[in-house]
Amino acid sequence: xxxxxxxxxxxxxxxxxxxxxxxxxxxxxxxxxxxxxxxxxxxxxxxxxxxxxxxxxxxxxxxxxxxxxxxxxxxxxxxxxxxxxxxxxxxxxxxxxxxxxxxxxxxxxxxxxxxxxxxxxxxxxxxxxxxxxxxxxxxx
Ligand code: AMP
Numbered sequence: 001x002x003x004x005x006x007x008x009x010x011x012x013x014x015x016x017x018x019x020x021x022x023x024x025x026x027x028x029x030x031x032x033x034x035x036x037x038x039x040x041x042x043x044x045x046x047x048x049x050x051x052x053x054x055x056x057x058x059x060x061x062x063x064x065x066x067x068x069x070x071x072x073x074x075x076x077x078x079x080x081x082x083x084x085x086x087x088x089x090x091x092x093x094x095x096x097x098x099x100x101x102x103x104x105x106x107x108x109x110x111x112x113x114x115x116x117x118x119x120x121x122x123x124x125x126x127x128x129x130x131x132x133x134x135x136x137x138x139x140x
Pocket of ligand 1: 005030031086092093096
């Protein structure tokens with residue numbers, strides 16, 4: 001757990017465009033949005049990554065994500081959006097306090113089109129899928 005810019009925002013030590021707050025979660029506008037309305041939903045628990053977040057805090061985030069997404073869609077008029085959640089530097093995480101991006105997808109917009117999606121699928125064999133699936137299942 002670390003003290004990041006998001007902890008300072010949660011404590012009110014630096015300003016933000018806060019759109020939602022409850023006992024466990026805040027949501028703020030991203031300072032460098034990929035599209036208008038790009039919002040960060042941030043649990044107050046200062047976990048670095050999703051897998052370090054407590055169950056109750058994770059549930060608190062899950063409870064408000066749909067409501068915040070609905071508000072963003074209504075305000076921006078976007079009919080599509082991405083929820084992005086980066087964990088670890090290699091995955092593109094820049095702020096080491098777990099957070100969820102809600103990014104409206106607005107093709108052709110001059111205020112940002114949204115997430116630039118590059119998806120490079122691979123072709124594992126059935127045996128490979130079976131094996132990794134078995135290993136994960138065993139831990140759950
Ligand atoms: P990530 O790469 O998933 O860690 O994303 C971090 C996000 O935080 C980026 O989209 C930044 O633009 C955003 N960000 C960084 N500092 C601030 C801030 N002070 N207020 C709002 N958003 C911020």
